[in-house]
Amino acid sequence: MSQICPHCNYARQATDSAPDWQCPSCEKAYIKASAPLPPENLVHYGPNVETRSGGIGKWLLILIVLGAAFWFGRPLLEQRGAPAALAAASSEQPAVVLYATSWCGYCKMTREFFAANGIRYKEEDIEQSSTALQQHKKLGGNGVPLIVVGDEVVKGWNEQSLRQLLGPWLRS
Known part of the structure; x- marks a missing residue:
């Protein structure tokens, strides 16, 4: 059966x-x-x-411990990054080169941005200088403005990128 x-x-x-x-x-x-x-x-x-044993109480305790570690450990992480920012602010501004033309509206905006924020830069007119044009092409430039900040190249007008690269040296 x-x-x-x-x-x-x-x-x-x-x-x-x-x-x-x-x-x-x-x-x-x-x-x-x-x-x-x-x-x-x-x-x-x-x-x-x-x-x-433990159930939800065990997981709640673990979550509280991790939250406390994150909350109280955050100032330690911020202090670790602070000396680098202070060192960057106290050091010399990196070399800034602007490859531009006289008629370009975005080049004009870049000049105004640099003037308003106290950024020292060297301007190279790619229509007036063949050396500047060759360097512009070597950097991969297809248009203007082409901005070199230290070792970084910014193609075109990009205020956010300029603020990020030049942050410690900006007035505003």
């Missing part, structure tokens, strides 16, 4: 090695009318709740 588990509908086979009171598939206990009762020390059928 085959037994069917009321929990998972598994049909018990003659070759199954689980006790008669337990389903071989889902391992849940079921009692047949003629079968012996399960052992008395087996009180809870299903997941053992007592072995789950």
Whole structure:
């Protein structure tokens, strides 16, 4: 006679090695009318709740500890970056070269930006100087303005990029 588990509908086979009171598939206990009762020390059928220690409290504690470490460690990280910013601000402004033309509106905006922020720069007119034109081409310039700040090249008018590169030396 085959037994069917009321929990998972598994049909018990003659070759199954689980006790008669337990389903071989889902391992849940079921009692047949003629079968012996399960052992008395087996009180809870299903997941053992007592072995789950910590639960959400453990994860909450871990989250609080990580949050506190981040919150109190943040000033240490800011102090580590501060000397580099102070060193950059106290050092000499990098060389700034503007490759431009006299008629270009964006070149004019770049000149005004440099003047308003007290940036020292050298201007090279690529229409007046063949050396400036060759250097402009060597830097990969296809248009004007082309701005060189130290080792960085800014192609076209890009105030955000200029502010980022020249931040410590800007007046405003």
